[in-house]
Amino acid sequence: MxxxxxxxxxxxxxxxxxxxxxxxxxxxxxxxxxxxxxxxxxxxxxxxxxxxxxxxxxxxxxxxxxxxxxxxxxxxxxxxxxxxxxDPFRCLSVIVPLLDTEDERTLVTCINCLTKLVGRLSQEQLMAQVPSFLPALFDAFGNQSADVRKTVVFCLVDIYIMLGKAFLPYLEGLNSTQLRLVTIYANRISQARSGTPIHATQ
Known part of the structure; x- marks a missing residue:
């Protein structure tokens, strides 16, 4: 072929x-x-x-x-x-607008796509892109679908692990339960990957 x-x-x-x-x-x-x-x-x-x-x-x-x-x-x-x-930026140009969809399956797929793209960016590039998609991620965190909420958690965790404490001010948009969930998973996954947990102040 x-x-x-x-x-x-x-x-x-x-x-x-x-x-x-x-x-x-x-x-x-x-x-x-x-x-x-x-x-x-x-x-x-x-x-x-x-x-x-x-x-x-x-x-x-x-x-x-x-x-x-x-x-x-x-x-x-x-x-x-x-x-x-x-090109991750061209891919983001397709994915980010679709994060506003009400279609659960599309939303899960797009958040998973975003998680894959996050890992391809440098810290500086990611920090510059965060404002473009974070509000939509926070909205999705309140979705009635457990699958959607789960994909949001792991996307936020990957961003958190990449950016470290620099990402904490952005997480102020979460409620205490959501923030605790993200920080717990971030510490667990960071520990598993590198042996070093993220110590977050709450």
């Missing part, structure tokens, strides 16, 4: 558009094949995909809600590749 894609490089945009259309096919096996092709394109045609990364992400995020587990799982796999290899 890799050689096929390399051989038709000049028709890349047309092929990508056609593959996107197939993602709406009523046959789940066809949708799965389309995603497998997108995975190959994402892996081996990075320069070409880079120009369309926002569109690719939007399509993949939509397909993560597919009713067929194999299809949604393949979409999440492809999305993970994009998040790990492509």
């Amino acid at each position: 890799k050689h096929l894609i390399l051989g038709i490089f000049q028709y890349f945009n047309q092929i990508l558009t056609a593959v996107f259309e197939v993602l709406d096919d009523s046959d789940s096996s066809i949708r799965e094949l389309a995603l497998a092709l997108i995975v190959e394109m994402v892996k081996h045609q990075k320069d070409s995909i880079e120009d369309s990364v926002e569109i690719v992400m939007e399509k993949l995020l939509h397909v993560t809600k597919d009713s067929v587990p194999k299809v949604s799982s393949e979409s999440e796999h492809c999305l993970t590749i994009v998040l790990s290899q492509y």
Whole structure:
């Protein structure tokens, strides 16, 4: 498949558009094949995909809600590749606005995506980005869905571990129970990863 894609490089945009259309096919096996092709394109045609990364992400995020587990799982796999290899700021430009969604599944996926992107930023870059998404994360912390709240906790924990005490002033927007939950998990995970807990003042 890799050689096929390399051989038709000049028709890349047309092929990508056609593959996107197939993602709406009523046959789940066809949708799965389309995603497998997108995975190959994402892996081996990075320069070409880079120009369309926002569109690719939007399509993949939509397909993560597919009713067929194999299809949604393949979409999440492809999305993970994009998040790990492509410009994190362009990825953030897609993810951050979607944090305001009321769709529980999309919200969980987007927060998980944000958690993956956080780890790719330097402390300075992350600190600069925090104000753009933190209000939406705090709103999601009050969501009625336990899955949403859980993903928020682990996202905040990863940010906290990266930024340390510099992140504490931002956490003042949480209530005491939420703050305690975040600091407990941050200390546990930091201890497990590096052997050193985060000592937070509360």
